[in-house]
Amino acid sequence: MSEPPRPLNRAAYPEPVLGNPVSTLMESGVGNCYPGLEFDLRQLDTRFFPGLTFDFLGIEPSGPDGTQGAHLINADASSDPTFQQDCPWIAALRRQLNGPEGAALGSGNWYLHWVEQQGKRIELYDFDVFQNATYLVPYEGETCWWIIRSIEADPDESTADLTIALSQRDANGQPTGTPVVLHGKRRRYLDEAGMIPEVYRPGELTASMCSPWTHDFRDCACQYWAANHPDIVLGPVHGYALEDGTSRDDATQAVTFLDWMRRRGTAPAVMAEATLERSRPDAYDPYEINLRWQELDFVLQGEETDGTPDPKPKPKPKLKSEPDPNEQHRPTYPSVEAAMADLREELAPLEFTLSMVYLYALLSLRAPEEVTAEEHQTWHSLAEDLAAARQSLLAVAVSEMTHLRWVNQMLWTLGRAGFDTKHPYKPVVRPLPQPAAGALPDDLHARVRMLRPASPTTLEDFVDIERPAEAVDTEYAGLVEYLRHKEFPAGLHELAVRIDSDGLQHYQRFRSVATSLSRYAREPRLYLRPIVLADASDASLMPALDLLDRIVKATENGYEAEFRDDMPAAEAAILEAREAMRAFQIEAERLARDEGKGIPFFARWKASDRAP
């Protein structure tokens, strides 16, 4: 009798309640006034006065033309259920609307002039004095609506507590003629059961809304529920698909991101643009999206598809350097010590070096706010392109820093698990050693370690460095393979896989940066700061280099603390590193922007040094 028996019947379940849940009732709705979810509250006030219907006209893009305000559409007692009630003020209002006042309102254009309740009168006009004459400027529709919303609903049904006046306007929007004055009450919008009165016709309360699944879906930003959709996707595979799900005939399919909202048609799909503004011409416009939303593809695992998904997970696209699983397995490292030596001497310094090189390139780009008004006139999207390019470079640099941490984590995890006791864990936060004199120019270390501005050549080289199955990617493929086949602590293989697969994103990001900046290739000054790699002896660099030292030291302390499992100390160290990074960023931007100096990131490491 260890566990109490469970009921055999449904006694434990609450009785189901029939009907709509309370969350569907109007009073629990969001009911916002803008392209909204349930209905547009403003539409209620178009019938705020019994028998009358208004339209709240705004100001045309061409400027006020005197037609703005609360414009009377209809005055008719017969179609309003209010007039079925038996009450002196209703009878009086009915007489008015069926009499001379109603007849007057029946022709010409009438606007609400003022409203009066509890001795307070609000005119729906602004006074304007111009060249010694007074003008009445009609409030625009939304302002009129605010005023109408402020009219109170008087609970006493028997008396008319609201007086309104309507007038016509002359060609200049000035009230003219005799106003029509009516006595009545503000309409109650909900009866006691929470129902909207029958005076509103089906569709009336939603008539002013836009359609969430089309317009809003296209135009609203990511925090809005209707806008929750993919931005960029990998294209569908047309024709022959390889076993890994990629296209045999289009090698770029697996690495080319498309704008999901792009206009479908006969033109071939082009790579997604980096900025919203530039992607707009190729995306469905607001009218099209209403007609063609169904052409948007389903996206599974980041890839558009029009077929039924294969329930089996798709294997990762196989890269050249990855061993063929059919091939006889051969270890990629002779021993775990060799693998750890590679992590320590090669991969960690590589990550550190790459992050610094990418930061240097980032600092060589102008900031969006440096774009002058003149430049903007000619180059509309320059500021946005710069923002996107800087964002991409920063993202990749940060990603490399993350990799640096993961490589260190692999090392300390292996160390703690008792592998290679001859080399107890020491944090590796240093660049690759300077290549020996006479190293070939295509030597990876030499290529990677060069601090250079983000010129087209540089960006091309970055693309090459991160290209799948090339240089850096190859470095990790072996590690992934090795860690898969050995009994190593949990998680190591996954870390290696993540680093390896991030390479594809880096590659893609650099390609898009290179493409978006290529349009300025003939005028590099538009996007490049004229920076020169400064000499380490330059005294003005000292604060920056000292901050860099602090960052490295704090990061090392943090890794060391994590190795010891001393999380409070690790956290303190990382916080210190972050603070130093922020200060460094400000200082480095200043040097690049104001003094044209590029920081020699690796100056404090000597060629022969293994540590600063």
Add this chain to the structure above:
Amino acid sequence: MPRDLSPSVIDAARPRSAHGHLAGDLALVAETMALYRLDQAQIDTLARGLEAGDAGTAQALERLGLALPAPRPALPDPTRPIRALTLTVSQTCNLACVYCYAGGGSFGGPDKRMGWDVARQAIDALIAETPPGGSVRIAFMGGEPMASRALIRRAVQHALHRAATRAVSVGFSMTTNGTLVTEADAEFLAQHRFAVTVSLDGDRAANDRLRPTKTKAGSFDRVGEGVTRLAARSDRIALSARVTATPDNLDLEATMAALGALGFASVGVSPMLTSPTGQGALRGDDFTTLLDAMIRCGEAWLAAVLSGGSHPFANLATALSELHRGQPRSHACGAARDYLAVDAEGSYSACHRFVNDPLGRMGTLGAIDHDARRAFLIERAVERQGPCASCWARRLCGGGCHHEVLHAGRPACDYVRGWLHFAMTAYSRLIAAHPAWFDGPG
């Protein structure tokens, strides 16, 4: 099965503790209506506890890991919006059943038929109080409702029209003696998807004995004609028979056979506890005979269902569904809670049985007496019924039919408990052998 089965069932069902009950391997926690299957050791534990009364039962349940729940607080207002209405369209009848609660349809007063205004106002009020998207049920009863067929037709058309303008769905039902149902009537009832309950008390002999016409002639043949017309439309009419069990027709197995042959897929049995004339009510030993007959029918039903077939006996199916639903009751039925009857005068009563009865008056047209409804429900709640407090079956039975209890007390509790005890054992067997039955109507 031995004839003397029911005394042993009645003894097994005797109230031992207010906290719970044991039927075979099934334990019931009285207050929550939760049912548990026990192993032999657990059965022994609970059985010993039950013999020691409330304290012992509480201890035993706790040892089983079934701590007693806190008592449910009574609802301050047990009324719910009215969603079902009976129109007593005809307070007159062409039959003269000896036990009729309606006293031949007139409820002890002069014969009357409902006027159109009363029907219309009652229907309008029902639908007006129902929010769009809701649903209501309208039942036509009597007397014999078919004596007012013109009113029924008009009422149905009107209700459909009113309901459509409010987006309310409406269902119809009728309880009839079946003797006046013409071909055209049957078609009308089918067209509007009526649930039709025909009152019938058994085979020809029993029926003609208990349900004579006012000229003392037998009614079975005429009922048969009406039923044939209804049964021919069983795809659109939910047809069932209601047998009133009196001392004179307790051979329920013969009744099931006869009514099944007549075309009824569902036959329900209601024991007669109180009649205005005192005639025909069950007493004393009648209940053991009735329980025997009910259990026999129940076993036949269970055997049929377990072998993949069907059987018309409806009482066990209902009891099993309720046991499975497991929702504790405060009242036996929806009378006054979400259901009212309106009579020819336009007076509301707690249900169709309270017509002309001051104990169940609930206001008049345009002025439903909601205070009376609330007071009635609070007063009649099983929590307030002294004798029920010590009974394990109180949350299953809900305290019994208000009308019967107010007029005849509770003479049949042993029978009710015996029946529910049997139903629990049947539940244990059916849910083990054929759990899918509980997923939908069997």
